[in-house]
Amino acid sequence: MASVSLEGVRKIYASGGRTQIAVHDVDLDVADGELVVLVGPSGCGKSTTLRMIAGLETISSGRLRIGGRVVNDVPAKERDIAMVFQNYALYPHMTVYDNMAFALSLRGTPKTEIDARVREAAALLDIEGLLDRKPRQMSGGQRQRVAVGRALVRKPQVFLFDEPLSNLDAALRVQTRREIARLHRQLGATMIYVTHDQVEAMTLGDRIVVMHEGRVQQVDTPMALYERPANRFVAGFIGSPAMNFFPGELTRADGNGSTARFRAAGGAFTLPLAPDVSVPPADGARPVLLGMRPECLRLATNDDASAPIRARLDAAEPMGNETILYARTGDHDLTARIAPGVVPRPGSEVALAVDSAGLHLFDPASGARVGA
Ligand code: ADP
Ligand code: MG
Numbered sequence: 001m002a003s004v005s006l007e008g009v010r011k012i013y014a015s016g017g018r019t020q021i022a023v024h025d026v027d028l029d030v031a032d033g034e035l036v037v038l039v040g041p042s043g044c045g046k047s048t049t050l051r052m053i054a055g056l057e058t059i060s061s062g063r064l065r066i067g068g069r070v071v072n073d074v075p076a077k078e079r080d081i082a083m084v085f086q087n088y089a090l091y092p093h094m095t096v097y098d099n100m101a102f103a104l105s106l107r108g109t110p111k112t113e114i115d116a117r118v119r120e121a122a123a124l125l126d127i128e129g130l131l132d133r134k135p136r137q138m139s140g141g142q143r144q145r146v147a148v149g150r151a152l153v154r155k156p157q158v159f160l161f162d163e164p165l166s167n168l169d170a171a172l173r174v175q176t177r178r179e180i181a182r183l184h185r186q187l188g189a190t191m192i193y194v195t196h197d198q199v200e201a202m203t204l205g206d207r208i209v210v211m212h213e214g215r216v217q218q219v220d221t222p223m224a225l226y227e228r229p230a231n232r233f234v235a236g237f238i239g240s241p242a243m244n245f246f247p248g249e250l251t252r253a254d255g256n257g258s259t260a261r262f263r264a265a266g267g268a269f270t271l272p273l274a275p276d277v278s279v280p281p282a283d284g285a286r287p288v289l290l291g292m293r294p295e296c297l298r299l300a301t302n303d304d305a306s307a308p309i310r311a312r313l314d315a316a317e318p319m320g321n322e323t324i325l326y327a328r329t330g331d332h333d334l335t336a337r338i339a340p341g342v343v344p345r346p347g348s349e350v351a352l353a354v355d356s357a358g359l360h361l362f363d364p365a366s367g368a369r370v371g372a
Contacts, residue, residue, distance in 0.1 A: 001190045002067030002080075002157040004030040004053060009062035011048050022048045024215045025062060035184045035191040037205035039198055040237070045214040046194040050160050053192065055079050067157060082151035083160040086167060088143045090135040090150075096122075097131040100150045114153075121152040124183065141172045148180070152187075161193040165200065177204060198238050202226075210234050232367035235291045235360055241324060241335045244292045247364060249285040262290050262361075268330025269309045274356040288370060289362040294324070296358025297336035299344075300351040307351040309334070316343040325350070 011023040023045040030036045038046045051057040053064060055076030064072055071079055090099050097118055104114045122128045125145045135143055144164060151159055161180070165173045181204055184191055195201055201208050202222040210217040210225065210233070218230040229235035235243050248264040250273075263270045263285075271290075300307035311327035311334055323343055325336040327350060336352060344350050361370040 001032050001188060003032045003065075004028075004158055004190065004192065005063075005065040005068075006049075006053075007063040007065075009049070009052060009064055010060045011045070011052060011057060012060040022214055023052070026216055028209060028216065028219065030190060030192060032190055033188045035181075035193060035204065035206045036209060037193045037195060037201040037207075038209045038211060039195055039201035039205075040211035040217075042196055044211040046196075046211055047162055049211075050083070050162055050192060050194050053158070054081050054083050054160055056083075080157040081160060082154045082156040082158075083162065084147050084151050084164045086163040088135070088147040088167075090143060090146060092135050094134070095131065096127065096133055096135075096138075096146050096149075099135070099146055100153050103150070103154055117153040117155070118149075121149040124152065124186070125149050125179070140167055140169075141176065144168060144176060145179075148183070152183075157190065159189055159191040161191065163195055164193075165195075173200075180204065199240065202238070210237060212237075228369070229291075229360065230369055232289060232291070232362045235362065235369075239293060241294045241337060243360070244294065244332075244334050245362075246290045246292065246332050247287070248290055249287050250361075251285045262288070262359075264290070264330060264332060266330045266332075268332055271308050271354060271356075271359075273359065287364050289364045289367075291360035291362060292354065293358035294335045294337040296355040297325075297334075297338065298353045298355065299325075299336070299338050300353040302349065302351050304351055304353065307353040309352040309354065311350055311352060313344055313346050313348055313350050315346055318343065327352075 006026050006028045008025045008027060009023065010021065010025050013020050013022050026049060038049060040046055048057060052059050055074065059072050063070055066079060100118045100121060101114045104117065122131060125148060127142065127145050127149060130138060130142055165176050168176060177200060193204060205222060207219060207221055208225055209219045212233050218225060218234045225234060225238045229238060246264045248262055250260045251263055252260060259273065261270055261272045309329055311329040313325060313327045315326045317324040318340060321340060323338050323340050325338060327334045362368065363370055
């Protein structure tokens, strides 16, 4: 296994006289044996980054190292990397066995060695019973395993996955995700995994790279991304339902106090801020964007004076283990994730209490995190 390191790696596409920077100067160090997930919305440059690592795209500038060696000019087949794609890319006329054996045969690996490796990978993936089938005789989930098996037999330095679960149904996605995590543990393999699905990223990654418009937004552990998003984009992308954002301003809690409070635009509500999230302005008000996780809201009784938010309930979605409320306070939409129980009727007025641990402040212009 090997480490992977990107230093200012950039991809410029030129088509029809126009150029586009698809990936901006990415810096990233993936340790030997680490599973790093690249996540972001469609078109943010995830596949392009992965394909540059694989050697399927040229690198416009910057340096790529695998196992410490600069490989910018090393062809794909000499990088000792195996990639698993969303569409599996199996050879339709070959059996599972031959699909898995193919790359090794090309390399001239002895037949007994090939056989041992194919059977070992098949056992790991629980597909020993499928070795004689053709791809069309299998379900999507089985084909996906074969695609992973084909990567496993090569015992590569690095595994790359590009949205490998996107074609599977929800239940199978969860199961296969767990299997990939197990394989990662068993093999101690270096893996770089691309997905647009933040839940997949959160549950799978040792570390996550959040990308947006070709730029890395933040690289961190799943919990650190959730608890301390570096900017508004990461804050809104990680977590489900997504964080609420309220434009407004910070003012001093009282004329000369040392704590601040937040006043939502239009005066929909004001919130005292805990000293550790507050940034008392030097003088007057300071515009900010308040981020509030849906799970830090709680339904209060209407006579509870300590519940700072009054909202009109638009809809309630009982999920069994929790209930999602959609409401409106002043001009602002709001989502709350509350404990299951009796839910007020849509159209009625609700009072909401706020746990200040779920609050985040961002600069309204740059989107950068403000304060602690
Ligand atoms: P993601 O995998 O995150 O959805 P991609 O890496 O595929 O995104 O694409 C990033 C950007 O690069 C997109 O704007 C896409 O249109 C552009 N792009 C990708 N491949 C090519 C190509 N071969 N030629 C020109 N532009 C491309
Ligand atoms: Mg892609």
